[in-house]
Amino acid sequence: QAPLCADVVFQLQGGHRVFAHRVYLATACSRFYDLFTLEVPPDTLSQGDGGTRDLSSWGRGFLSLRWEPVADP
16 A cells, blocks of 8 residues: 555556565566566656556566656655
């Protein structure tokens, strides 16, 4: 409910959100490591689309990725 210091948000079908920490996910699963080491397209962040990237070719469960800057609590 309160995503204090979480740096990853999973947006699930039905509007549910799951908050997590990137370092734990990356050490637990190589696929998450690959995901979090993708380059952030810096020019798209300023355009407001959040740097969305299609991940449907990664297999079941991965649809897209969107980078979004947030304020540090």
